Amino acid sequence: MIRNYFTKMKGASKSPPPVGISEILWSWIGAFLGISTVALISYRVLEGKGLTMIIGSFGASAVLIYGAVKSPLAQPRNLLGGHVLSALIGVTSYQILHSHIWLAAAVAVATSIACMHGTKTLHPPGGATALIAVIGGKSVHSLGYLYAIIPTAVGASIMLAIALLVNNIPKTRRYPEFWL
Amino acid sequence: MADQKAYNPVDIEISDDDIYEAMKDIRGYLDITPADVKELYGLAYRHAYERIACSIKARDVMTAQVISVKKTTPLKDVARIMAEYGISGVPVVDEDGTVAGVISEKDFFSRMGGKGTKSFMSLLAACMEGKEGCPADPIRAETAADIMSSPPLAVEAHAPLRDIGNIFSENHINRVPVVDETGRLIGIVSRTDVLRGPLLKERPCSP
CATH class of the missing domain: 3.10.580.10 (CBS-domain)
Incomplete structure (x- = not known):
């Protein structure tokens, strides 16, 4: 039994095949357009109004929705559901447990993973969205539950719109695989 | 059991290379390892096999x-x-x-040629030895x-x-x-x- 336990650490499969140059190019284009749109809105429109349209977890979402478009984790249900659900859980964790910030952080991430699993909305960047709600500093804390709408829901929706527009241009891509 | 296993087409294993090549045929990044694809394929094949074995009738x-x-x-x-x-x-x-x-044929064999003959070869042997006449003699007059x-x-x-x-x-x-x-x-x-x-x-x- 012990031996089996350690044998499992050797790995059982090989790395999936590499992607072609056009796939790499389209991933770059999608990510560039998606992030530049939310960043532009954030820094040119919302700057100085105490609001933002971009959070760190969007960088991770970009990997999925522009770079791994077939992945179940990258589908609209997961993108929107995972971010919004995790944002709500993150804000709630902070508001209840802010006197023990380490605990609030851990509860936020662990609970958001569990809830995403339970609702079939698992989206890895959601974990970051929940964590940012706790450790994101004054600018995030002052938003309260608004954090779940701006930047999270609106920003993710913009990124989704760009994904729909860009990912369906090349013959070899289609997006999404499913909506609900 | 051994008999049934030989029937089962699932055991005609698809190779790791087959899976890897198939994954290459699909352009774009697949968020799954070849081992998982293979496991899925095997399970899906089994389901298909069950479905066919149960849906095709006499x-x-x-x-x-x-x-x-x-x-x-x-x-x-x-x-x-x-x-x-x-x-x-x-x-x-x-x-x-x-x-x-x-x-x-087995029903014929088992009633022919006296001493517990059970196969065509044993009948042939008895016939060629020729000691007991035609091995079919005992059932010549019988009916189905x-x-x-x-x-x-x-x-x-x-x-x-x-x-x-x-x-x-x-x-x-x-x-x-x-x-x-x-x-x-x-x-x-x-x-x-x-x-x-x-x-x-x-x-x-x-x-």
Whole structure:
């Protein structure tokens, strides 16, 4: 039994095949357009109004929705559901447990993973969205539950719109695989 | 058990390279390892196999123009019919067409040549030794009813392939008559029919 336990650490499969140059190019284009749109809105429109349209977890979402478009984790249900659900859980964790910030952080991430699993909305960047709600500093804390709408829901929706527009241009891509 | 395993096409393993090449055929990044693809493929194949084994029925694979003999048919005529049509077994019916039994080559062998002969080769050997005359002498005057296996194992038209396969392996037989609700003969399913069933419409292999 012990031996089996350690044998499992050797790995059982090989790395999936590499992607072609056009796939790499389209991933770059999608990510560039998606992030530049939310960043532009954030820094040119919302700057100085105490609001933002971009959070760190969007960088991770970009990997999925522009770079791994077939992945179940990258589908609209997961993108929107995972971010919004995790944002709500993150804000709630902070508001209840802010006197023990380490605990609030851990509860936020662990609970958001569990809830995403339970609702079939698992989206890895959601974990970051929940964590940012706790450790994101004054600018995030002052938003309260608004954090779940701006930047999270609106920003993710913009990124989704760009994904729909860009990912369906090349013959070899289609997006999404499913909506609900 | 060993018999059944040899039947199972799932055991014709797809290789790791097959999976890897297939993943390369799909352009774009697949968020799954080759090992998981292989496991999924195996499970899906098993499900398909189950579905086919249960959804194909006796009526889909049976031979409907079935050759049969009467209970009163003399064995020499039974042997002649089996030889003529090149079949190794034949159902035996009553006057009204109800299946009363099945006669196979084995039923002939086991009644012939005295000392527990069971196969064609043992009969041939006895014949060539020539000590006891024709090995068929003991049953020359008998009729189908005397040597048939009875009561017959029969299935109805809606019996799934899976159940028929099990009947074959559990009873060590090679064919089973298909009957209607009243027990009348409407067809026969052989081992070959079961194997061929789902594959019959496949394209030939490319050279």
